[in-house]
Amino acid sequence: MKIDRFNVRERFVHWLVAISFVYAALSGLAMWSRHLFWIAGVLGGGETVRALHPWGGTIFALVLGVMFSRWASQMKLDAADREWLAKSGRYMVNDEKGMPESGKFNGGQKMLFWVEAAFALLLFLSGAILWFPEITPRVLRLGAVLVHPLAAIGSIGGIIVHIYMSLFAVPGSLKAMTEGYVSARWAKAHHPKWFRQRTKNENESAR
């Protein structure tokens, strides 16, 4: 049995977020350290990267804003999510027994959502200051020089965990974001509360 998880619009927005994030991250890393400047070669050269990085970042911030407005209401942490987070060590070693049952998103996914949104806001504000240095006060520029790379490192770290979880740790997740559905077995194993709600709704509408 197939269970719908993300509609076309959600998947389209997610992949725009992912592509713009990867471009902004790689072009930023290329400019950040001379040891990583080789990445600029892959992306069309130093000047191209310098000119396009702020635009990549702006597109990322805008599409993330769309994703945020679509999902924020579903990402509120409840008591079960907080308990899930306290016991998340077990999840890491694939032992979900005794963990509180997750709804559509588990406590870890919800935390990642808020943490990435906070980093994106910091990146956007500090990035705008660095993009227009001639019109921003010196003290803001000094703050931005510090905040921008720290927020970038934090958000890249978070997304590496996200990619690892979705591609390797929880097999079957990628289908949710490529084809829009998951198997009933996957839903029952990882998001049992959501699975029950979904199947209850379907049974009710079939009656």
Ligand code: HEM
């Ligand atoms: C770059 C490669 C990426 C891959 C391969 C990827 C993969 C996925 C997959 C498979 C899901 C579905 C998980 C599920 O159904 O439970 C998902 C969900 C999600 N993705 Fe991504 N993603 C990527 C980048 C990003 C980026 C850059 C962001 C935001 C900055 C992001 C934010 C989210 C959010 C908020 C969700 C829903 C909650 C969650 O599953 O964590 N993703 N992603």
